[in-house]
Amino acid sequence: MGRKSMIASVVAIAGTTTVLLGKRGLRAKVTQTVHEAYHKITGKKKREEKEKQLKIGHSHPHDYDDNKMVGEGALTSVQHYNKKQQMSHQ
Template sequence: MIMMKWVASAAVVSIITTGSYYISKEKNRKQVYDKWNRLKAKVNNKTNEHHVDYLSEKIGHSDPHDIDDNTMVDEGATYAVNYYNKEIRQ
């Protein structure tokens, strides 16, 4: 029984030490934080679309009078055409 307690304690200490070492770097800490938030959102069944009604209305329905949206679409189309033309010239 004492041996099992010792093994369990050693395992817990090893996990805590390894986890602490892993999150000591900024990049790894950010990854863990992002994955934790995604897991919480998945468990709670919440995404950004549930919080922003404006996105639900706007998706797939381009308004001809929305200048910012039209400019973004125009720039995206222009980028693709310029990329294609550049590849053809080479």
């Protein structure tokens, strides 16, 4: 490969990269794909995946969003039970 063709290749790659990464949506997709490939190659899990695995069944007392979700779920089942009991006593 000659010097001119090598320079032309580098310029073409740089131009293509600039166009692709200049668009916000494409940039996000490229970034996500690169991260997924990295994690797949290295075998490392994303921090979010590790946190999700730790959270399963073990809600942290200061994780208000998770506690709210658990509370709402519990409340739904209690409301369903109460409604069923009221219907059976009528």
